[in-house]
Amino acid sequence: MFGKAKGCVWVGLSRVAPALLFLGWLSGCASYEAHYSKFQGVNSSGEERSFLLSWQTKRYPSWSLGEDESTPVRLQTQCSEREWLIRDKYTDVCEANERLADPTALASIRACGIPGKDLDRQGRPITEPGYQCMGLSDAQGADTILGLGREVRLTVSCFPDQAVRQSEDGAVGTDYLKPSVIPYNLPIRTVPLYSIREKLPELDDKVCPEDP
Secondary structure, three states, X not given: OOOOOOOOOOOOHHHOOHHHHHHHHHHXXXXXXXXXXXXXXXXXXXXXXXXXXXXXXXXXXXXXXXOOEEOOEEEEEOOOOOEEEEEOOOOOOOOOOXXXXXXXXXXXEEEEOOOOOEEOOOOOEOOOXXXXXXXXXXXXXXOOHHHOOOEEEEEEXXXXXXXXXXXXXXXXXXXXXXXXXEEEEEEOEEEXXXXXXXXXXXXXXXXXXXXX
């Protein structure tokens, strides 16, 4: 997550060297935005749940010397502690193991399963790193998070090894979005990151069982 945006305010201009002032002007003012899709779906256990796909971007004017940035894309599931971070080459994407999947199906924006925690599409345990569980793009074939458009396509290819885990405090949900051979087409809404009027929605726990 980006730190809180600071306005472009020039203080004590008379004390700033002209060259530094010029470079500061070239850096421009970044715009900070949140992008999200909150939608209804079914988890791997067949339960209807709310899901939240979200990420943040920092963009500079086209004439600026500043570099645009994004956070990884986060997928949250209602009534579950399991969160997925879907990354690209600029946000430390996981290295795909081409032996474990069709290389032509690998997404540039992806998340890999965790051995011991996830099962592949056929329900077999994932025993090696690098198996793609989540893939993200859009109709234009975006290969970076910054390049994603107003509607994204999310593919899910894994199941959780356990939909519920036992802890000292009781049962904890670990389920997530059900795999599908057809991508989930999700419209994306964009809002100013630190807007008072428009904020990123949250997932409530009203439908969550006390003991999953």
